Every structure is written in C-alpha cells, then in structure tokens.
Amino acid sequence: MEGATSSLPSQSARVAVVTGGNKGIGLEVCRQLAADGITVVLTARDETRGVEAAEKLRGMDLSTVVFHQLEVTDSSSVNNAAVGGMEYAQGVDTNEEQFVGMDARQRLEWMRKQGRETYDTAKNGVQTNYYGAKHVIQGLLPLLLSSSEGKIVNVSSALGLLRFVGNEDLRKELDDIDNLTEERLDEVLDSFLKDFEAGELEAHGWSMGSAAYKVAKVAMNAYTRILARKHPALRVNCAHPGYVKTDLTINSGFLTPDEGGRNVVTVALLPDGGPTGAFFDEGKEASFV
Ligand SMILES: NC(=O)c1ccc[n+]([C@@H]2O[C@H](COP(=O)([O-])OP(=O)(O)OC[C@H]3O[C@@H](n4cnc5c(N)ncnc54)[C@H](OP(=O)(O)O)[C@@H]3O)[C@@H](O)[C@H]2O)c1
Structure with a gap:
C-alpha cells in the first residue's frame, strides 16, 4: 500500500464515516462534509457503486473522500428494497x-x-x-x-x-x-x-x-x-x-x-x-x- 499513508488523516483531523454514501441523501452528506474539510469514509454495500460515487466526489476537487465497502446488515439475504x-x-x-x-x-x-x-x-x-x-x-x-x-x-x-x-x-x-x-x-x-x-x-x-x-x-x-x-x-x-x-x-x-x-x-x-x-x-x- 505504498503511498497510502500520505493520504491518511493526521491525529487531529476530523473523520466522518457515512453509510449508504453512494447515492441520495448519503452521497450529499459525503459531499457537504468533504467540502467542510472533513476526511470522509464514503461507505456503500456495493463496491462498484461506492467506488464510482467516491470518484465522482474526488472529481469535484474533494480529495478527502475515500471508499470503504460496508453492508450494514452483514447479511446477503437482505434485498435491495430494505431501507423503505x-x-x-x-x-x-x-x-x-x-x-x-x-x-x-x-x-x-x-x-x-x-x-x-x-x-x-x-x-x-x-x-x-x-x-x-x-x-x-x-x-x-x-x-x-x-x-x-x-x-x-x-x-x-x-x-x-x-x-x-x-x-x-x-x-x-x-x-x-x-x-x-x-x-x-x-x-x-x-x-x-x-x-x-x-x-x-x-x-x-x-x-x-x-x-x-x-x-x-x-x-x-x-x-x-x-x-x-x-x-x-x-x-x-x-x-x-x-x-x-x-x-x-x-x-x-x-x-x-x-x-x-x-x-x-x-x-x-x-x-x-x-x-x-x-x-x-x-x-x-x-x-x-
Ligand atoms: N428520502 C426521504 O424523504 C427520507 C425521509 C426521512 C428519512 N430518510 C432516511 O434517509 C436515509 C437515506 O435515504 P435516501 O432517501 O437517501 O434513500 P436512497 O436514495 O434509496 O439511498 C439509500 C442508501 O442506503 C443504502 N443501503 C440500503 N441497504 C443497505 C445495506 N443493507 N447496507 C448498506 N447500505 C445500504 C443504499 O445502497 P444501494 O444503492 O446499494 O441500494 C443507498 O446508498 C435512510 O435512512 C432513510 O430512512 C429519507
């Protein structure tokens, strides 16, 4: 993981973890927190959707956004309509x-x-x-x-x-x-x-x-x-x-x-x-x- 440490936040940096960050309100929360200078761990259950969302934000000059895969239920049986x-x-x-x-x-x-x-x-x-x-x-x-x-x-x-x-x-x-x-x-x-x-x-x-x-x-x-x-x-x-x-x-x-x-x-x-x-x-x- 050469180079990865340089992008790690310092001890005093503010870090936010956002679930469901790939779209909707979660994506906007990531964008606005990153615009405030916060290091944002944008999480999504689907890796492709999450990586795309994080790249989109980094493309807006929000370089403090990183992606991490996170399925909140830890259960593959939960279907896509679960939130509602x-x-x-x-x-x-x-x-x-x-x-x-x-x-x-x-x-x-x-x-x-x-x-x-x-x-x-x-x-x-x-x-x-x-x-x-x-x-x-x-x-x-x-x-x-x-x-x-x-x-x-x-x-x-x-x-x-x-x-x-x-x-x-x-x-x-x-x-x-x-x-x-x-x-x-x-x-x-x-x-x-x-x-x-x-x-x-x-x-x-x-x-x-x-x-x-x-x-x-x-x-x-x-x-x-x-x-x-x-x-x-x-x-x-x-x-x-x-x-x-x-x-x-x-x-x-x-x-x-x-x-x-x-x-x-x-x-x-x-x-x-x-x-x-x-x-x-x-x-x-x-x-x-
Ligand atoms: N929209 C409203 O009017 C409203 C009102 C009150 C409260 N809320 C709350 O706001 C939050 C966001 O809702 P939204 O309107 O932005 O909905 P949304 O656009 O449908 O987004 C839902 C997000 O949750 C993710 N998600 C669903 N199941 C998940 C799981 N098991 N593990 C991890 N992520 C999961 C989705 O990922 P995928 O893309 O992979 O499905 C998506 O990123 C929800 O808690 C909702 O209850 C919304």
Whole structure:
C-alpha cells in the first residue's frame, strides 16, 4: 500500500464515516462534509457503486473522500428494497408535475400504493434501519469514545415519532428513556414482527402503512436516546432530513438531496458540547413525540 499513508488523516483531523454514501441523501452528506474539510469514509454495500460515487466526489476537487465497502446488515439475504421496508414495482417513472398540488400525506399515500409490504420486506426493513445502524455504531463505538469529539447522527424520520405508536402503554414505555433498555427494544421489534406475521398489526395498535419503516425508526430514535444516556461524552442525535426526492421516495419528496443532506450535516456539525439524545427535524431540535 505504498503511498497510502500520505493520504491518511493526521491525529487531529476530523473523520466522518457515512453509510449508504453512494447515492441520495448519503452521497450529499459525503459531499457537504468533504467540502467542510472533513476526511470522509464514503461507505456503500456495493463496491462498484461506492467506488464510482467516491470518484465522482474526488472529481469535484474533494480529495478527502475515500471508499470503504460496508453492508450494514452483514447479511446477503437482505434485498435491495430494505431501507423503505417495502417492495416496489420495478421502473416506476415519475415527473415533477404529477406531484404538484399534493401535500405530504397524499404523496406518501401515492408512494405506498406503488409498493407492497410483506413479512419479508418488514423483516428486512427492521434489520436494515434498526439493527444495521446499531451494528455499525457498535463497531465504531471504541473509536468514537477515544475521540474528544465523538458524534453519531442517526438518519431517522418524522415517521419514527412516538405519535405513530398506537398502543398508549408502549408509547409511554418507549418515551421513559431512563428505564428503557436495548433488550426491551429487541422484544418490541420481535413482537411487531410476530404481529405482522399473524396479520394482527392493527389489532395490536401498530401504525399501518410503511409499518416496519415506522417501527424501525421509532426503535432507532429510542436507541439514540439510550446511547446518549450511556455515553455522555459523545453527541448522539437523530436527524430527519425532510421529505426528499430520492429513490426511497420514488422522487415524490419536496426537497432536493442537497437540501436533505444539509439538514443532516447541520446536526453533524453542531458545535462541541451541543445537545445529545435529541431529535432534529430539518435541522431544528424537535420533540421525539
Ligand atoms: N428520502 C426521504 O424523504 C427520507 C425521509 C426521512 C428519512 N430518510 C432516511 O434517509 C436515509 C437515506 O435515504 P435516501 O432517501 O437517501 O434513500 P436512497 O436514495 O434509496 O439511498 C439509500 C442508501 O442506503 C443504502 N443501503 C440500503 N441497504 C443497505 C445495506 N443493507 N447496507 C448498506 N447500505 C445500504 C443504499 O445502497 P444501494 O444503492 O446499494 O441500494 C443507498 O446508498 C435512510 O435512512 C432513510 O430512512 C429519507
């Protein structure tokens, strides 16, 4: 690896690891962090897509971007539609005009009609959005704790707010952050999947429509708060990027990836000693409820 050491960051350099960095919001987050002088480890599960994305950024004079292959679930069984927890028909074409006059609820409704949720997509959605993120965090935790400015930004969603948990007792339990544990989160996700398989989601108060996506993001929010409590030296926060035009939304969003990425980067670049265990909605601190 001759020559590689010269491109290694110095001890004091700021380094960011971005998952899903090959496209959409993740790619924009990489671009904006690199433009801020940060060494960016752009990760992607697919080597070709990741290398191409990193080369594209380096071609924009952002020489601090390096690529590393990273499949967050570490499981080859997880399919491509995992992030949204749904299976979309191939090749849905969209154009700006078709969404004019539609509010967010109508656009989300349109989006849901393009796909279907099955037990497998639900399981994959939970694996990717919750366990995948957790897996990466666990792996990087020792490094983060050894840094004087360790920060974690979990890209969450407004669909992960506690208002989407219909069962009042569970909602309160998930908001009781001083007593909530990771083991309890595992139990909650297990019972969600059992209810999904048994066709009893509605009967047990789970929010319908992108059900797995919502519950995985609810769990991610709760895990963020648990981590922040456990590791006060770190800044651990959640960022909702806004409703963004990406493959995940079949381009039905209101914001560009640039704007959505900015809402995540704002949280990543909060000054040292800033908030931890917080939820940010489009760059502004907001409630988890
Ligand atoms: N778009 C929105 O309106 C919106 C709103 C709220 C929250 N978010 C969140 O923002 C994040 C990015 O979403 P996006 O809209 O930018 O979606 P996107 O354009 O579909 O990008 C998703 C990224 O995740 C990667 N990915 C999927 N499964 C993976 C796995 N198992 N391991 C590693 N990488 C994996 C994809 O890689 P491949 O290219 O290999 O598939 C891709 O790079 C997600 O967490 C999403 O929940 C988005």
